Amino acid sequence: MNRDYADVSMAVIRRLPKYHRYLKDLLDKEIYRISSRELSRMIGFTASQIRQDLNCFGGFGQQGYGYNVEELYNEISKILGLHKSYTTVIIGAGNLGQAIANYPSFMKYGFKLLGLFDVNPKLIGMKIRDIDIFDVDALEEYVIKNNVEIGIICTPKEVAQDIADKLTRANVSGIWNFAPIDIKVPGNVTVENVHLSESLFILSYLLNEKEYLNK
Amino acid sequence: MNRDYADVSMAVIRRLPKYHRYLKDLLDKEIYRISSRELSRMIGFTASQIRQDLNCFGGFGQQGYGYNVEELYNEISKILGLHKSYTTVIIGAGNLGQAIANYPSFMKYGFKLLGLFDVNPKLIGMKIRDIDIFDVDALEEYVIKNNVEIGIICTPKEVAQDIADKLTRANVSGIWNFAPIDIKVPGNVTVENVHLSESLFILSYLLNEKEYLNK
DNA sequence: TAGATTGTTAATCGATTAACAATC
DNA sequence: TAGATTGTTAATCGATTAACAATC
Numbered sequence: 001m002n003r004d005y006a007d008v009s010m011a012v013i014r015r016l017p018k019y020h021r022y023l024k025d026l027l028d029k030e031i032y033r034i035s036s037r038e039l040s041r042m043i044g045f046t047a048s049q050i051r052q053d054l055n056c057f058g059g060f061g062q063q064g065y066g067y068n069v070e071e072l073y074n075e076i077s078k079i080l081g082l083h084k085s086y087t088t089v090i091i092g093a094g095n096l097g098q099a100i101a102n103y104p105s106f107m108k109y110g111f112k113l114l115g116l117f118d119v120n121p122k123l124i125g126m127k128i129r130d131i132d133i134f135d136v137d138a139l140e141e142y143v144i145k146n147n148v149e150i151g152i153i154c155t156p157k158e159v160a161q162d163i164a165d166k167l168t169r170a171n172v173s174g175i176w177n178f179a180p181i182d183i184k185v186p187g188n189v190t191v192e193n194v195h196l197s198e199s200l201f202i203l204s205y206l207l208n209e210k211e212y213l214n215k
Numbered sequence: 216m217n218r219d220y221a222d223v224s225m226a227v228i229r230r231l232p233k234y235h236r237y238l239k240d241l242l243d244k245e246i247y248r249i250s251s252r253e254l255s256r257m258i259g260f261t262a263s264q265i266r267q268d269l270n271c272f273g274g275f276g277q278q279g280y281g282y283n284v285e286e287l288y289n290e291i292s293k294i295l296g297l298h299k300s301y302t303t304v305i306i307g308a309g310n311l312g313q314a315i316a317n318y319p320s321f322m323k324y325g326f327k328l329l330g331l332f333d334v335n336p337k338l339i340g341m342k343i344r345d346i347d348i349f350d351v352d353a354l355e356e357y358v359i360k361n362n363v364e365i366g367i368i369c370t371p372k373e374v375a376q377d378i379a380d381k382l383t384r385a386n387v388s389g390i391w392n393f394a395p396i397d398i399k400v401p402g403n404v405t406v407e408n409v410h411l412s413e414s415l416f417i418l419s420y421l422l423n424e425k426e427y428l429n430k
Numbered sequence: 431t432a433g434a435t436t437g438t439t440a441a442t443c444g445a446t447t448a449a450c451a452a453t454c
Numbered sequence: 455t456a457g458a459t460t461g462t463t464a465a466t467c468g469a470t471t472a473a474c475a476a477t478c
Contacts, residue, residue, distance in 0.1 A: 005424055009444075009445075011444090011445065011446090012445090013417065013420055014413075014417060016416070016417075016420065017410070017412065017413035017416040017417065018413065020416065021395065021412075021413075035458085035459060035460085036459075036460075037459080044397075046446075046447065046448095047459095048446075048447050048448065048449090049445090049446060049447075051459090051460065051461065051462085052445090052446080052447090052461090052462085054460095054461095055460090055461060055462075059460080059461065061459075061460050061461080062453090062454060062459080062460070063452070063453045063454045063458075063459055063460040063461075064453070064454040064457070064458045064459050064460075065454065065458080065459070065460085066458085066459065066460080067460090079420065080416045080419055080420045080423075081419040081420055081422060081423030082416065082419060084419075084423070086419070086422075094314075094317075095310065095313050095314035095316075095317050096314040096318075098310050098314070099309075099310035099311040099313070099314040100411075101310075102309075102310050103311075103411060103412075104371075105395065105411075105412040105415075106412075106415070109412070109415075109416075109419075111415065149422070150418070150422075156319075173422055174418050174421070174422050176414070176415060176418055180236065180320065182259075190418065190421045190422055192414055192415070192417055192418035192421065193414075194409070194411065194414050195232070196315075196318060196320075196409065197232065197318075197320040197321075197324070198229075198232035198233065198236075199391070199407055199408075199409050200320075200321070200324075200326065200391060200407070201231070201232040201235065201295045201297065201324075202228065202229060202231075202232065202407055203365070203389050203391055203405060203407035204295055204296040204297060204299075204301070204324075205228055205231065205294065205295045205296055206389070206405045206407065207296060207301075207364070207365075207388055207389050207405055208294075208295075208296030208299070209220055224468080224469075226468090226469065226470095227469090250434085250435060250436085251435075251436075252435080261470075261471065261472095262435095263470075263471050263472065263473090264469090264470060264471075266435090266436065266437065266438085267437090267438085267469090267470080267471090269436095269437095270436090270437060270438075274436080274437065276435075276436050276437080277435080277436070277477090277478060278434075278435055278436040278437075278476070278477045278478045279433070279434045279435050279436075279477070279478040280434080280435070280436080280478065281434085281435065281436080282436090
């Protein structure tokens with residue numbers, strides 16, 4: 001349990017939220033014990049892969065028994081850092097910014113939204129579920145003063161890099177980026193992207209896969 | 216060029232939208248020629264990987280010269296199926312549904328939104344940029360009648376599977392799913408997921424990576 | 431032609447799967 | 455104890471990188 005997880009591969013990491021979700025479902029169904037084999041059937045990974053994945057972080061199971069759902073859920077929550085809480089701001093209070101602000105699992109898992117920021121004078125001064133929309137000019141100062149840890153970029157791509165620079169200067173540790181651009185940040189800032197159009201294009205590809213065939 | 220692309224690995228496919236985006240940027244900057252080496256520097260994949268990737272679909276380059284940006288962009292557009300247009304509906308006209316309805320690259324690349332559907336009587340009858348919000352009870356009939364190809368699920372997770380079943384019965388070919396659940400569909404329907412909370416949890420993990428260390 | 435850069439094969443690296451001894 | 459299932463090593467499979475001959 002006392003190991004450096006920096007060497008666990010991203011392939012494993014990216015599966016963790018899915019384990020987390022399925023374990024939550026099991027808990028909700030009041031199932032408290034699960035084998036890698038049963039989990040495999042539900043989640044679609046091989047049992048072997050599940051055991052390998054979980055073992056990157058410690059021996060959570062018990063031979064002959066399987067895994068204790070609640071314990072495993074709590075461990076994975078901890079690995080994902082969901083036992084802590086985070087201060088966040090959203091930049092860009094348009095449709096997408098508002099959607100994120102209202103996203104249920106956002107609140108549920110300890111992400112605390114302190115404010116939204118926009119350039120649009122019509123939006124500035126309004127509130128989204130009791131949270132103020134501020135002028136984006138005040139962003140840097142606000143982030144510093146309130147020790148904001150995560151900046152969520154929901155702006156058009158043209159200004160995304162500029163916002164990222166401001167966030168970086170104001171010492172955020174992470175950026176959740178929805179703008180369709182690869183923003184550049186120094187090594188001490190972590191960026192996670194949600195590129196919606198890339199996902200849509202993959203769907204488009206898959207729908208056409210069989211057709212491109214004959215030129 | 217006359218090959219079955221079904222055997223190209225998903226790892227390659229998932230990089231295509233990124234090539235597409237960078238090539239568009241080059242075109243906008245009026246750069247018409249690029250080598251794998253230069254592209255590598257911009258995009259962050261190795262030059263070797265870029266050449267391998269592109270060669271899965273045909274020899275688009277020229278020895279001693281590199282790639283013609285416009286030609287490559289057009290080819291990748293075609294591979295992604297972006298030369299065609301698609302009819303779509305959005306189910307769930309809340310914040311997220313509305314955000315998607317207004318998403319710029321959505322319109323730009325041939326995805327035609329025919330209607331939104333919701334259960335909320337306050338929303339039914341309203342319009343989002345001239346597009347009607349209908350009662351979700353009318354979904355199945357509407358999809359059949361208008362030959363809708365893609366259903367976009369922006370509902371809470373509780374009803375997502377039911378909506379997916381309706382879409383499947385109404386013969387959509389693809390589903391773009393934003394609900395935090397793995398929906399089940401028959402093999403002839405393609406699903407592409409956007410699991411926002413999974414992405415957020417990864418960010419959370421990365422922020423904590425160094426801390427979990429000492430239990 | 432000489433220089434540059436692709437297309438493509440071979441080598442390496444990493445991730446997944448299989449197998450089974452350890453053990454609850 | 456016997457049965458079940460993990461933890462973990464070894465084998466396989468796939469993806470990335472390196473290298474270079476082909477060729478523009």
